Amino acid sequence: GDSVTQMEGPVTLSEEAFxxxxxxxxxxxxxxxxxxxxxxxxxxxxxxKATKADDKGSNKGxxxxxxxxxxxxxLEKGSVQVSDSAVYFCALRVMDSNYQLIWGxxxxxxxxx
Amino acid sequence: xxxxxxxxxxxxxxxxxxxxxxxxxxxxxxxxxxxRQDPGLGLRQIYYxxxxxxxxxxxxxxxxxxxxxxxRNFPLILESPSPNQTxxxxxxxxxxxxxLHFGNGTRLTVT
Numbered sequence: 001g002d003s004v005t006q007m008e009g010p011v012t013l014s015e016e017a018f019x020x021x022x023x024x025x026x027x028x029x030x031x032x033x034x035x036x037x038x039x040x041x042x043x044x045x046x047x048x049k050a051t052k053a054d055d056k057g058s059n060k061g062x063x064x065x066x067x068x069x070x071x072x073x074x075l076e077k078g079s080v081q082v083s084d085s086a087v088y089f090c091a092l093r094v095m096d097s098n099y100q101l102i103w104g105x106x107x108x109x110x111x112x113x
Numbered sequence: 114x115x116x117x118x119x120x121x122x123x124x125x126x127x128x129x130x131x132x133x134x135x136x137x138x139x140x141x142x143x144x145x146x147x148x149r150q151d152p153g154l155g156l157r158q159i160y161y162x163x164x165x166x167x168x169x170x171x172x173x174x175x176x177x178x179x180x181x182x183x184x185r186n187f188p189l190i191l192e193s194p195s196p197n198q199t200x201x202x203x204x205x206x207x208x209x210x211x212x213l214h215f216g217n218g219t220r221l222t223v224t
Contacts, residue, residue, distance in 0.1 A: 034212070041217070041218075042218070043117070044215045046213070049212070089156065099144045099146075099163070100161075104155055
């Protein structure tokens with residue numbers, strides 16, 4: 001069945017460091033891919049998405065490119081800030097569904113000043 | 114303001130005492146869903162609803178009930194809570210291909 005695998009956390013970086021959080025997936029067909037972010041004490045919110053191969057999603061300085069050949073959707077940011085500390089979830093939307101998502105386990109990111 | 118509202122935010126209860134966690138959305142969304150979040154396991158879907166009076170089991174429905182009598186409300190019911198249901202619960206809603214909107218969560222502790 002469809003699945004999403006994320007790198008385990010926590011990931012601890014210093015402010016202004018380069019960030020990569022790895023996400024790979026297994027799916028039939030061509031799913032849509034998402035990154036959601038969960039700030040402390042809050043629900044998840046959509047960070048970015050990509051709906052087809054080679055699409056790049058971007059928001060708030062974060063980027064991820066839908067790589068069909070490597071079945072990956074790695075999240076990157078060039079210079080992280082303390083305010084980026086959160087839990088990041090990679091997810092895919094099941095084919096032929098407008099709603100059902102398969103979630104990764106989440107990666108906690110800690111940014112130190 | 115568009116939002117999904119869950120209540121309560123925190124709940125401590127004892128084994129076997131029935132409880133309800135409420136969820137309400139003001140966006141006229143058709144789809145609503147309940148998840149639980151546990152360390153290392155990510156989000157697991159409990160139940161979802163595609164519309165009024167239409168509900169389906171997710172990945173971990175055992176021990177939970179839901180109802181969808183009105184479009185805006187989707188309460189989660191634990192008839193006889195057990196300690197393994199201690200978790201962080203999220204309600205979410207959506208409509209046709211739009212991103213999920215999440216509530217701020219309910220942290221439940223069952224002793």
